[in-house]
Amino acid sequence: MLAAGRPAQAKASTSRAIPADLRPGGRFDRFLADRAAKDLFSGVVVLAYRGRPVLRRTYGMANKATSTPNRADTRFDLASVTKTFTAVAVAQLAQQGKIAFHEKLGTYLQGFPAEIGQTVTVHQLLTHTSGIGRPAVGTEPPTRPEWDTIQKLWDGTAKAIRALPLQFTPGTQYRYSNDGFFLLGEIVATVSGRSYYDYVREHIFTPAGMTHSDFFTKPQVTADPTIARPYATQRSGPRVDFTASDFFPFVGGPHRGAYSTVADLLAFTRALGNGTLLGPAHAELITTGKMIMPPSEQQGLTRQHLFYGYGFIDAIVNGRHVVGHSGASAGAANNLDTFPSQDSVSVILGNYDTPIAPIAEMARQIIT
Incomplete structure (x- = not known):
């Protein structure tokens, strides 16, 4: 079951349980800053322990034309994370x-x-x-x-x-x-x-408290300053706003294209784990691996084993389960990882399609 959804544990200080490399100023924080400084990442990252953020960082622009920066409450195209x-x-x-x-x-x-x-x-x-x-x-x-x-x-x-x-x-x-x-x-x-x-609005977003999540139409995406524009990589020249493309979909669907924030995804993991969205048996059912995935999937991420459940990916990294889903498309790169035995969550939402595997991999290695 998803880690962040477990009922609250004892309220003792968690500082001893949080690796120094995950804390502000630690190795992960410095690595993320370096990626952003090299224009290899634009978005928001949050690492959480026992449901509470221990590191939150924002980089880049939600809208370059208006110089609107990404913020903690910026909404991103989740791409295939929508499948969850x-x-x-x-x-x-x-x-x-x-x-x-x-x-x-x-x-x-x-x-x-x-x-x-x-x-x-x-x-x-x-x-x-x-x-x-x-x-x-x-x-x-x-x-x-x-x-x-x-x-x-x-x-x-x-x-x-x-x-x-x-x-x-x-x-x-x-x-x-x-x-x-x-x-x-x-x-x-x-x-x-x-x-x-x-x-989905009535039975997932609302009960989970995902107040900033929805499926937005193309006109809404282009008009709302709280929604990050997707910047797609070109074969030559700078990244371009993919909303200007004829192939930017009018609206997302069951397979991809919901919009959400890092806080809402943390709320989703909590609601899935604490019985708000599903009973324990069904929550475990959908998040448990059922089909072996080929090695070509999730390139750049090490793991001992990789399985697909029901809309969730179940990997074993350093002997620990990592459950979640990735999402990538033109101008979007996201990853949701939950670590049940560490009661931790890693959320990466980006509006570049530059691969974020190096960021997700570092978080996985440190947390496990």
Whole structure:
């Protein structure tokens, strides 16, 4: 279960338990400052112990055009960290008996041929073993300029996924699938009778106290000074604001694109661990590794073993479990790590797409 969500421990001083290398002025703090000084990181980082931040740092600009700096309460595009919310939503409905992990896709959604609808299971969608979907990184853009409303984007994506053949026999391989998680969001909406967005707001963001988290449309992102603009790396020249691209999506979805703050993600880990969002059994179920991930995943991060659970990555680092998820896209690089046996959390949110693996790796090595 997630570390920060555990009930409060004894209120004795925690200073002895916090490694000096994690404290302000320590090795991690100095390394992070150096990365930012070299323009390799722009964003916010927080390290927490027993639910309380022990180090919080902000670097770079949320909006370079207006010289607006990133702040502790700046909202960032979470990219694939969003999948953790979708997994919790599915598990909540499963806990209520409205979704079964063994059930077939066709039980909940229509429009698929029998070899898909009557074969692929909810479990396989959650573990990226369904065979459904376009490559996570490829030449085909995941969105289109003409999808300029929430409904157009939702309908267009759903139609595109239904036109795809299976990439492999369900259950025989692991292959990361954004499209698979989009379908999980469709299932949440169908079963709950609410839009996916409203369901997550009402059943995850609100009860968890995530007051600064939401799914924002492209006009909202470009108008709100509290939202960090995504600066995408170019083959030559400076980084550019990705919101100006035709391929910046009108709104995020179940697979990527929620916006949140470091404080809200800490609140999320607490709510997941203390029974606010899920009972202990279901919280443990979704955060426990089920499918071995290939060595090519999470490059730059050392670990003894790497597994995918239900919307959460479960790694073993220095003999310790590290549970969470990463998220990367044009102008976004994020990582959420929880350390159950250390009762610690590391949150890195960035609006550059420069890899943040060196930062996450140092935090992992020191904490474990």
